[in-house]
Amino acid sequence: MCFSSAVGRWIDRSPNRLSTLSTTIFTNRFSVVTACILWYFIVSFHSSDVYDEWIPVSTVKNIMFGTILILGIFETLSAAGNTMSMERDWIVVAASHDGQPYDLTTLNATMRRIDLTCKLMSPIFISFIISVCGTQVGVLTVAVMSACSVGVEYFCAKRVWNNNPRIHDFKQIIQLQHNEDHYDSGQRSGRLKHFMLDFARDFRLYTTSVVFIPSVSLALLHLSALAYSASLITFLLNVGISLNTITIARTLGSIVEVSSTIVTPIGVDRLSKAKHHGLLYEQISSGFVEVDTSMQGSEVGLFRLGLWGLSWQSINLIPVIVSLWFMATGTTDIITSITLFFFLSSSRLGLWIYDLTTQQLTQTMTDPSQRSAFAGMENSFVAMFELVQNIVIIVLSRPQQFQWVAGMSFGTVLISTIMYAAWVWRMRGHLVHWDTVLKGCECVRMRLHVPRSLDASA
Helix, strand or coil: CCCHHHHHHHHHCCCCHHHHHHHHHHHHHHHHHHHHHHHHHHHHCCCCCCCCCCCCHHHHHHHHHHHHHHHHHHHHHHHHHHHHHHHHHHHHHHCECCCCCCEHHHHHHHHHHHHHHHHHHHHHHHHHHHHHHCHHHHHHHHHHHHHHHHHHHHHHHHHHHHHCHHHHCCCCCHHHHHHHHHCCCCHHHCHHHHHHHHHHHHHHHHHCCCCHHHHHHHHHHHHCCCCCCHHHHHHHHHCCCCHHHHHHHHHHHHHHHHHHHHHHHHHHHHHCCCCCCHHHHHHHHHCCCCCCHHHCCCHHHHHHHHHHHHHHHHHHHHHHHHHHHHHHCCCCCHHHHHHHHHHHHHHHHHHHHHHHHHHHHHHHCCCHHHHHHHHHHHHHHHHHHHHHHHHHHHHCCCHHHHHHHHHHHHHHHHHHHHHHHHHHHHHHCCCCCHHHHHHHHHHHHHHHCCCHHHHHHC
16 A cells, blocks of 8 residues: 555666566565465474474564565565556557557456466465475475576566567656656655655546546455455355355356456457547547557447446346345355355456456556556555455454445445446447437337238248
């Protein structure tokens, strides 16, 4: 929440893309490997062990655990920096123009497909290692995999950097430096004040951006507990759903998430046909809204598909709310469980479609010199909403109260949908092509009034 925007600002102000990305890679992997080594010693200690006659084992464990928490902060920030460097800098620069292989839409979808597939397979693999070989071997496996991946990640990044002249070129950061002269000697007296002024400027940049509403709507979805999160899984275990059933359902949900990376490029292409009309096109033509050249022709498809994705998620969550309400009141049967898992997994398709479309909107409708700072502030909002969700779960911690958590979560999804729909209406001037709807209704009416004999002969 506090430092994501600073990491994004650092990425924007770093002229060498490879140096920036490699720093995030090495920092992240060093944090993970060191934390795994400490975890290995924690799980190896027993209450009867004596590390030192003056220092009890519990104290040693607490010191190690505190160090792991600090390493976790560096791991989280470096992972966010790695993602921002790739998604808001490398990809946007390297992508081809619309309609060509690996245009921005296809490139985003391909990388997200790899990401979601890894997130699907890695927990299964690590869980298998732990169940067969034990926790210690599992921790060491994570450490070894993280250490070995450093070379692979750097090699791949260096190869792309060498083969793509647009990425290889140093960034121009003059636009980022001209604001520094606003700080006088009095304001520079403390680093904290300097940090707060930078944070305030990033916050103002974020809230005044033309894509603020789509971005904050996406962040707001992290307030919802209607996902395969720890809170929902804990509730399901308390009401009697087996862990095996939850694991199978979660795997199916992950498969649906991966399918969104196939649907999105096709959907953007099909829904981009209605272009060069509405308020957005007038604003682009007049220079009021700046759009990256790689986006021209696809902006309408992104708007429309994003709205379809949020609407799909909202509709599929209605049966989920009903099922959770019955479970919270003590009714847990096979039909309720199937309904819950089927529609919850189905809703993930809409969520990730909206995530991909919003990512591309923020990539192309944000000043190139401020893309990562914008993404950093977006991450801060995501962290804030996740914190609020955790606080709500702490307050409403009993399983019988989860129905209210679910209701609040569904309300946030509806609010996010309404916010985005209002933004699309403001940008396009409409949400529905009523002339097309009326023509369709007229065709249906005429079809219903055609005599059967004529219809058969036709």
